[in-house]
Amino acid sequence: MIVSAHVDTFARDHLPPPEQWPDLRFDLPELRYPDRLNCAAELLAGPDPGRPALHIPGQPSWSYGELRTRVDRLAHLLTGDLGVVPGNRVLLRGPTTPWLVACWLAVLKAGGIAVTVLAQLRPHELSTVCGIAQVRHALCDARFVDDLAKAEAPGLRITPYGGEGPDDLLRLPAPATPFTAVDTAADDVALIAFTSGTTGRPKGCLHFHRDVLAVADTFSKHVLRPGADDVFAGSSPLGFTFGLGGLVVFPLRVGASALLLEQAGPRQLLPAIAAHRVSVLFTAPTAYRTMLAEADGYDLSSLRRCVSAGENLPAATWHAWRERTGLRIVNGIGATELLHIFVSAADDLIRPGTTGIPVPGWQARVQDEHGSPVPDGVPGLLAVRGPVGCRYLADERQREYVRGGWNVTGDTYVREADGYFRYVARADDMIITAGHNVAGPEVEDALLRHPDVLDAAVVGRPDEARGQVVVAYVVLAEGAARDPEALRAFVRSELVPYKCPREIHPVAALPRTATGKLQRFRLRTHGDQG
Structure with a gap:
């Protein structure tokens, strides 16, 4: 490893042992980063100060110059008044706003490690995250401080932002001078992203400064x-890496701008796309439907550009969107x-009904449970490697x-003979x-081809005679017969x-995570959700 800039070495000390790391591949020239790299400084370095960076409904947009000035001010406060040293974990909590983006960039520029969580997390969930990552500093939207204050997190210093109090981060005096980015190593941990998993104890995923740029320099x-004139928008909050990439990393990497919506469901996205001339959209298949x-x-x-991830994109949804808009949805699979x-x-x-092919810079194959590749056309486990790999925090x-x-x-997955990867199921x-x-997704796709079905989920229910039987839950169009x-x-x-x-249950809605990911386990364990 390169010499770390971190004074607090907790994250590096709790990386998995090197023999448990995946093979990392840096096959593209743009992935050969220098040993010293601060990704926040890189993301803010390029565009003209007058170019728009962040758009907010009903408010003036932030230019790149304004964003840099505010990030530098926050970085001065972090390293001064708040006493954050390189390597400290800083919890970030709030809805998707420009100030949350500025805080994220400031933490990384100051050499800290960003731990961004959903604004909706409850006290016991926040306690778990703070305990796993040993968090002692938190920047929290003033509207969401109460639950964080109730969390059992010994020694946690909470600093609100966007409020009226004298201790509010945005009211504290700070130097108006540029902040020199901490000279972090390319493999210093920049962020800890917690899995949005549906069951079990959350896993903290450690990602380096070079990783942040690598996902922009491959998929994006x-x-x-x-291009620089693109306007990005999406439904996923910054606590999920799908949203972090689509709303922060990808636009900033090319000097483009992003529209930030605190509420970003389908009914908010439609008027926002029209009003702000959004050109690149990130959301889940459910939202497209x-x-x-x-x-x-x-x-x-x-x-x-319309990007879909988070769960399988049914071919029926792809074709319906193409027919309505003329646009071909870019399907994809990623992971925290x-x-x-x-x-x-x-x-x-694009081949509708498939996920696609490995993104340049990545390799993928389908293998059996013993790690041996299986022939094309045979289902197996998807295995990938590239410039970024899984490194769980002490797990x-x-x-x-x-x-x-x-x-x-x-x-x-199944790898087809033409090299395309087709999703089968989790x-x-x-x-x-x-x-x-x-x-299950194959049966869901079939149900979604029915004109009265808006959403569908298929699970297995234990059955003494058959082992399991196939059970479907469907959301029907208004006025459709429950038949x-x-x-x-x-x-x-x-x-x-x-x-x-064997059974089909009409329901009012299906249980999903904040990113639109279907929670099949809730249907399996609790039965009819209608």
Whole structure:
């Protein structure tokens, strides 16, 4: 390792042992970073100070010059009044606002480690994160301080921002001079991203300064190919790496701008796209389906790139969006462990119903449980490697994720003969019924081809005779008849009979995470959610 700039060595001391790391690949020239690198300084270095950087509905936009000035002021406060030293973990909590972005950049520029969490986390969840990452400093939107103050986090110093109090971060006096970025090593930890997993204790994923740039210099540069005039927007908050990349890292890397929405559901995105001429959109398949139903009356002509991740994109949704907008959704799979998307395709390379091909700079294969590659057309576990790899913070589950130098994502995939990767299911979501393997997403895709079905989830329910039976939950269009037998007949016309759900339950909504990821475990354990 390169000599670290961190005074507080907690993160580096709790990296997995080197023999448990995945193989890292730096095959592209742009991935050969210098030994000394501060990614926040790099992201802020390029554009003309007058260019727009961050847009806020109903408020003046921030220019790059204003963003740099505010980041430097915050960095002075962090290293001065607040006593943050390089390597300290700093919790960041709040909705998606320019000040949250500025705090994130300031923490990294000051050599700290950003631990960005959702504004909606409850006290016990915040206690867990603070305990795992040994957090002692927090910058919190003043509107969300109460739950953080209730968290059991010994020694945590909470500094609010955006409030009226005299101790508010934005009211404290600070030098108006530029802040010289801490001379961090390229492999100093820049952020700890906690998995948005649906069950179990969260895992902290350690990512280096070079990793932040690497996801921009692979997926964004080679698949999205953004320009300085692009306006990015999306539904994912900055506490998830999907949103961090799409709203901060990717636009800043090319001198583009981002629209920041505190509320970014489909009903907020549609008017925002029209009003701010958004050109690059990041959201989940569920949001695209919802927007399809309400897109009439909104001008979406500014869009040129629509990115989908977080869960499988059904071919039916892809075709419906293309028919309505003329745009081809860029599907992709990423992971918190790898920071962002590593298999995808754009433009003429897109094959609806598949995720895509390895992003330049990445390698992917499908292997069996013993780590041996399986032939094309045979389902197996997706394994990837590239410039970023899984490094859990002091967690024994590192051995499960990294096997033989590859990151094994927990997804079942098929590699087609033409090199395209097709999603089958999460490895733990495969339904085995009467000896047959049934992939829930395939049945969901069939249900979504029915004009009355807006959303669908398929799970296995234990059954004494068959092991499991296939059960579906569907959200129907307003006014549609609640006729499960008609839906079963439709699925039988689309798939072989053993894949047809034994039960279909109409429900008002499906349980999802804040990023739109379907929580199938809730349907399996609690039954009908309607």
